[in-house]
Amino acid sequence: MNLANRITIARIFLVPVVILFLLLRYQFWAVTIxxxxxxxxxxxxxxxxxxAAASDGLDGYIARKRRLITRFGTFLDPLADKLLVSAVLISLVEMQRLPAWIAILIISREFAVTGLRLIAAAEGIVLAASRIAKWKTFTQIVAMVALMLNNFPVSYVGFPFADLMMYVMVVLTVWSGVDYFVKNKQIMDVTS
Known part of the structure; x- marks a missing residue:
């Protein structure tokens, strides 16, 4: 197993660690603002x-740089991403920091685009991540961290950064999902 795939597997193993600490909410130290x-x-x-989120870019970089791209890694990398994002979104709903409809929308988009990628792969087509999809990913990470931290440290100045980023995340998620399907509609035509 190559280094890139090991990093991807490590990301999967970090998912329960994130969720354990997130839902445990142990107050050995706490900040209230x-x-x-x-x-x-x-x-x-x-x-x-x-x-874990940063490891996504790292494993991809290593795989491309060292020419370590494998079918196993191609399958596992997006799966690891979906597991991490879905687990955190569901946990944020449990913590009442994220409306359930937003989590459902984002998770649904992830599954829909993954399905499109699978159809494309069956036709021998590789769908590269678009610029808007990369912005969507970055925004998701920022929004989820802000929600996990309950708007800390921005809450010192009273600015609802976490809420703002949550809605930016929703807009970019929908936009990037529509963008994938519009730009790749020929894939759906081929399979019908």
């Missing part, structure tokens, strides 16, 4: 999530 509390375990969860 404007009646919003962020616990130490939530901060650890956010840090582990950032490391």
């Amino acid at each position: 404007n009646n919003q509390t962020t616990t130490g375990s939530e901060m650890i969860a956010a840090l582990v999530f950032i490391v």
